[in-house]
Amino acid sequence: MRFSLRYFLLAVASLLIFSANLQSQVLPEYDYRITPVDVANTTGNDYAPTLSKDHRTLWFCSYERPEGFGNADVYRSVAPEEEGEWESPLNAGSNWNYDDNEGAIAIAADGKTIVIATDGRDGYGDTDLFIAELEGDSVKNVRNLGKNVNSRYWDSQPSITGDGKTIYFASTRPGGYGGVDIWVTHNVDGVWSRAIPLDSTINTVDNERSPFVIQNGTSLFFSSDRPGGFGKEDFWVSYLTLGDWQKPLNLGGEINSSEDELFFHAPPGSKYFYFASNRRGPSMMLDIYAGSPNVFGDGRYLLDIEIVDSLTGQPIPAYVTVTDIEENHIVWEFTTDSVGLNRYQMVLPAGRDYQITARRSLKDVVTFNVVDPVGERGEQVKLGFNLLENALPERELILFDLGEYNVPFFVTGYYRPNTPESLPELLDMLGGSLSKATYIERFPRGSARHKEYQDYSEKIDSILDNMAMTIIDTIAPNFLRLAPANEAMELIVTGYVDPQIFSGLYYEEPVIEFSDINGKLHAVRKGDRIENFELSGMRAVFAQRLVDKMLQRRATSGNPAFLTLLDSGRIRYRTVAGGVSGGQTEYDKQRRIHVLIVRAEK
Structure with missing residues (x-):
């Protein structure tokens, strides 16, 4: 944690209660790795x-293996x-498996307490649910859950x-909303209640199946072929808030495919x-x-962040990122305002370590780590950052x-x-004026790479708009109010390339000028050869x-305020060739910029 004479950090952890009014129905973005x-x-x-x-031990079901029962x-x-x-799987044995179908557990x-689905034991219908005890690798005391279930x-x-x-389960019985619906039963004083379907928030006229509820009962995952997915059956999740399941969210295209996804666990x-x-083969x-x-x-x-003036208690601006430490991935970013109209709250995955970074300038940075936060049931964490501000920073x-952001800001080359x-x-230009610029990445319209860059472009547009x-x-308003009239606000834009x-x-404009990190001026003219250094300057x-x-x-x-400064000559830009980037392992994400705003003589 860094301290200076003018800045200090006050971290306050407090408990918050989930609220139905909280706009928490947003899934943090992660780069998921999926392997068979x-x-x-x-x-x-x-x-x-x-x-x-x-x-x-990984338990699972398999169909028509030679050694099966x-x-x-x-x-x-x-x-x-x-x-x-994982070692080569073994059949669970005859106390698990019969001569028909054994289903999910x-x-x-x-x-120890387990629920199994099977049509190989005496039951009430097609396939029944049973409760049992797991001892080692064996199943004991198997009982039908009864006609209420x-x-x-x-x-x-x-x-x-x-x-x-x-217990949540899938059923084709009448009384639901569609072909297959999700039903629920509760154990009240040792008796399983009559199963009822979840309401239309979860069930639709389509199919909802393979429910999975996390252990604390507050997140329900399931598969559905409802509209709005990426394929045939997608994974969706609903969160329990104040006793009610909320509108389900699709888990996204990194987990779902164009085919069927089932049995989330x-x-x-x-x-x-x-x-x-069934996405492959x-x-x-x-x-x-x-x-x-x-x-x-x-x-x-729930994470709640405040950045305020320590003397007045009033909110002040800062650029804030929340990073998943293990993944080294920003899961939330925002800039605070000086008005205090916005609440900076986000629902994040529990049980993970995060670093919160509040930045007022290049040098004035404070961080705070959240370690293994407890989830749900009102055990959210509120962090208050207090930064002292009674004048403009000395320079930055x-x-x-x-x-x-771990996002490539440029197409390769x-x-x-x-x-x-x-x-x-x-x-369009790659087929015309830039047809000879073979160093620029090519990809057909509508291709997977094109769609990837389209997704990136939307994120980049949002990032720049937020800035x-x-x-x-x-x-700009603070600078206009506090800075002397002989000072300008200088925006230094630095471009970077991958290694x-x-x-x-270069096939375009007659001349492009930029400086290197030492302030020396460089120029690129039409027809000049460009390499990594020149490309970084052109990007700036x-x-x-x-x-x-x-x-x-x-x-x-x-x-x-910005236009007032601009009209009076108090806004100026400097573009810098930063050369080869660093800090990332993926080339895509080294193609970036940064923007530093400093006080400068007019």
Whole structure:
């Protein structure tokens, strides 16, 4: 933690209660890594993964293996250490499997209470739910859950809360909303209640199946083929707020595919979440996958951040990032205002470590770490940052280090920032004026790479707009009010490139000028050879033009302080070639800029 004479940090942790009014229905963005659990997968259907309490046994179902007892059997794979390398799976044996179909299993927090689905035991209908005890690798004391829970229809795919008192399951029985619906039953004084369907917030006229509830009962994941997904059956999640399930959110295109995703399973304290999908191979059979990071199994917690003047208690502007430390990934960023109209609250995955960074300038930075926050049930964490401000900083006003976003701001080899406006223009020019610029990445319209850059362009546009809003609404008005008339507000835009060797000819404007980090002026003319250094300077120039355009547009319809400074010659720009970037392992994310705003002589 860094202190100076003018700045200090006060961190306040307090408990907050989840509120129905909180706009918490946003999923933090993570880069998920999805890999098949090949040791468990065959050419047939492999599905319904469930992890044991000690994370050393992976239970799952598999269809028509040669060593099976029936059509679908329960199998287990063990690891010598917690979620280590899984060994070849074994059939769970005759006390688990009969000569028909054994379905999904669910394990309560005690590691012993389990619910199983099977049509191989005496029951009420097609497939029934049973409760039992797990002892080692054997199942004991298997009991039908009874007619309050089971019907003469298909009742399967159970999930049980950690306390063992609530079971969610899928059923085709009448009384629901669609083909397959999610139902729930509660254990009240030792008796399982009559199962009822979840309401239309969860169930639709389409199919909802394979529910998974996390142990504290506050997050419900399920599969559905409702509209709005990425494929046939997608994963959705709903959060319990003040006793009601909220509108479900799609888990997104990094987890869902164009095919079917089923049997989501996110154990608490686990590095991985698991699921089944038929996304690969011509057979379209279900395989088991592991995903990381597992940001789902421990629930959520509420983070509330304030940045205020320590003398007056009034809010002051700062650029704030919240970084998942293990992933080294920003999960939340914002700039605070000086009005105090906004609440800076975000619901984040619990059980993970975060670093909160509040930045007022290049040197004046304070950080605070949140370690293993507890989730749900009113145990949210509120952090208050108090920064002392009774004058403008000595030189640096604020730094927007846009490299922290882990987003490539440029198409490979190109110098204009990738925005929704510039991307289609680039594709047009690659077929015309830039046809000889072979150093610029090519990709067909509508291709996966094109769509990836389109997604990036939307994020970049939002990031730059957020920066412009902070400058226009906060930085410029404060500078106009506090800085002497002989000072200018200088915006230093620095461009960067990745370390790939780059060389080519420049085909556009007659001359582009920028400086290096030592202040020496450089120029690039049409027909000149450009390499990494020149490309970084050109990126700074074109980024500066875009930033100025955005600032003037926002100032025209908002706070006029920036235009007042501009008209009086108190706004100036400097563009700097930063050369090769650093701090990232992926080349894409080293193509970036940063914008430093400083006090300078007019």
